[in-house]
Amino acid sequence: MRGLGFRLFVFLVLFLSVTGPLFATTKGLSEIITPDLQPEGDLSLSFQAQDKLIGNPYQLQTELGLTRWAEVAVFKGFRPNELIFGTELGILTTEPWLLATGFANWSPHTHVDPQPYLEGGYYTEHQKFIAGAIHAGYRNEVILGYAYDFNKQWRAQVDFQSGSGNSTAFGFTWNMTPDFQMNPALYVTNDAPHKVLGYVVFTYTFHLWKSASAKNDPTVPGG
Secondary structure: OHHHHHHHHHHHHHHHOOOOOOOOOOOOOOOOOOOOOOOOOEEEEEEEEEOOOOOOOEEEEEEEEEEOOEEEEEEEEEOOEEEEEEEEEEEEOOOOEEEEEEEEEEEHHHOEOOEEEEEEEEEOOOEEEEEEEEEEOOEEEEEEEEEEEOOOOEEEEEEEEOOOOOEEEEEEEEEOOOOEEEEEEEEEEOOOOOOEEEEEEEEEEEEOOOOHHHOOOOOOOOO
């Protein structure tokens, strides 16, 4: 099953490589990366539509949990064409305290350097607090986030990234099924005059294999 997962991921990377700017993050809240990693063996496919002031108006995303402490992501924008890579490594991976590092927005085709980041989180059953920093170009920017999980279906969230060209995002996540979710949000730009921008992403998750710790757990899908 691991071989199948690897072959499928390679196929997706090659498929998306039909390649100019796009802002992309490892799937998290609406705008920012989060320190909780994609579960091992899970492959998420997403379609994202957003105002062109946020980033590429139409975008596909893939995200794969390689191990319990590592994930990779590939982003494909269409207007303009753009291929971007990101990754995240977990330093502390056991809730409530989380700590992760990685890079976002690496675009070899357009010679955009990786943007390294470090962030931590404090996760309880219902509340999630996130804080960290990212180095984007010549700037160091703050990233902040908060989410409240009402239940397994509904989450309200707000997140912020400092700096010109970034925003504060207010949104929610609706898990329509255990594997299919929708996340609409409104972005309020940092730059004056402040603008309100629309955003929505739809995500479906495939369970390619179980982690070693989950193989004997019948409640965990995959494998």
